[in-house]
Amino acid sequence: MPKIAIVTDSCASIPEPILNSLNIHWVAYYIHRGQEVLRDLVTIQRDEFYRWLPTASALPTTASPGPGDYLELYQRLAEEEGYEQIVSIHMTSKGSGAYQAAKAAQSMIAELLPKLRVEVIDTLNVSMCHGWMVIEAARAALANKSMEDILALVKRMIPITHMLQTADTLKYLYMGGRIGRAKHLVGTLLNIKPIISMDNGVIVPLGTARSRKRAYEMIVEKVEAAVGFMGKIKVAYVHAAALGEIDKLRQMLESRLNAVETIISELSPALGVHTGPGTAGLCYYPVEA
Numbered sequence: 001m002p003k004i005a006i007v008t009d010s011c012a013s014i015p016e017p018i019l020n021s022l023n024i025h026w027v028a029y030y031i032h033r034g035q036e037v038l039r040d041l042v043t044i045q046r047d048e049f050y051r052w053l054p055t056a057s058a059l060p061t062t063a064s065p066g067p068g069d070y071l072e073l074y075q076r077l078a079e080e081e082g083y084e085q086i087v088s089i090h091m092t093s094k095g096s097g098a099y100q101a102a103k104a105a106q107s108m109i110a111e112l113l114p115k116l117r118v119e120v121i122d123t124l125n126v127s128m129c130h131g132w133m134v135i136e137a138a139r140a141a142l143a144n145k146s147m148e149d150i151l152a153l154v155k156r157m158i159p160i161t162h163m164l165q166t167a168d169t170l171k172y173l174y175m176g177g178r179i180g181r182a183k184h185l186v187g188t189l190l191n192i193k194p195i196i197s198m199d200n201g202v203i204v205p206l207g208t209a210r211s212r213k214r215a216y217e218m219i220v221e222k223v224e225a226a227v228g229f230m231g232k233i234k235v236a237y238v239h240a241a242a243l244g245e246i247d248k249l250r251q252m253l254e255s256r257l258n259a260v261e262t263i264i265s266e267l268s269p270a271l272g273v274h275t276g277p278g279t280a281g282l283c284y285y286p287v288e289a
Contacts, residue, residue, distance in 0.1 A: 192208045235284040
């Protein structure tokens with residue numbers, strides 16, 4: 001069986017122990033903070049970034065890795081580590097240029113190393129929804145599954161993997177231009193907690209609540225409506241400097257659903273720019289086993 005590498009980028013927000021244990025390869029996003037050019041999770045870490053962000057007078061901007069970043073990784077994986085095939089998995093192409101950059105690198109590597117097979121996937125999602133697809137692909141690769149099996153697995157996950165999250169404000173999404181179809185919620189009162197998700201790669205509003213507790217209840221209700229009471233799911237609890245909020249959401253969810261695997265993930269700074277500190281939510285998909 002050909003040796004298959006799984007590639008992604010820092011916005012998947014996969015916890016480092018999982019990246020290491022599953023041999024997942026990744027490329028860092030860029031964060032432009034004034035005159036500084038930072039590399040996500042390389043030259044700027046979560047704790048430092050989330051302490052600084054509320055004090056910022058202007059939001060940093062983010063940029064996806066360029067074709068050259070992916071090309072460099074693809075070439076190294078093939079020439080130095082002996083990989084014959086690569087599955088490169090990326091966040092929604094409607095919110096980032098990473099997918100397009102990886103596609104450009106795919107064309108470039110085909111000329112340099114024509115025997116190397118690279119497949120690039122647009123997850124149409126973000127955060128640990130994107131991350132779950134990477135994790136399951138990496139597990140399949142370690143189990144010596146074929147390229148076709150891995151591609152089919154990820155494509156099955158795309159329509160059933162969902163993100164739901166809330167925050168105290170949508171100003172970061174709005175200021176960063178990532179608000180999608182939730183723009184009309186920006187002007188809501190500070191005591192209104194918006195609930196957002198993604199639909200076909202675009203941020204969408206799912207409603208509002210008057211407290212975080214009610215927002216979490218609504219999130220759990222939506223998951224339960226989708227998979228049934230005590231339905232089996234794999235869930236990643238995601239947050240931005242809000243670990244205590246995750247404890248509350250987890251207690252609510254796991255009293256009504258059967259979480260067969262759980263991960264707690266703090267968003268990478270390149271995502272946190274757009275959500276802001278205090279964001280909490282989950283990414284899940286239903287499982288049969």
